[in-house]
Amino acid sequence: MIRCSRCGEQKEPITKTAFYSGETASALKAHACPDCWNEWIKMQIMIINEYRLNLMDPKTDEFLNKQVLAFFKLDDGADLASVNYVAPEK
Numbered sequence: 180m181i182r183c184s185r186c187g188e189q190k191e192p193i194t195k196t197a198f199y200s201g202e203t204a205s206a207l208k209a210h211a212c213p214d215c216w217n218e219w220i221k222m223q224i225m226i227i228n229e230y231r232l233n234l235m236d237p238k239t240d241e242f243l244n245k246q247v248l249a250f251f252k253l254d255d256g257a258d259l260a261s262v263n264y265v266a267p268e269k
């Protein structure tokens with residue numbers, strides 16, 4: 180069991196972290212519950228649409244890593260609204 184850093188409840192950890200890897204994946208597995216994770220997946224789709232993110236762009240990766248950490252309050256000081264993102268050129 181883990182204590183989810185978003186909802187604060189003790190729940191089972193998530194086992195899959197989609198395309199997140201390395202430190203981000205470790206942090207998520209240690210701090211994210213499945214319910215909040217599902218919430219994030221929906222949020223992520225909204226963010227991708229809103230910012231018209233190109234998933235092939237490494238900058239998208241970096242951006243989503245920051246966003247997911249902010250979503251789970253694992254990124255000191257950052258939050259979803261304050262992350263600056265420069266959209267990739269087409």
Ligand SMILES: [Zn+2]
Nearest residue numbers: 183186212215
């Ligand atoms: Zn949670």
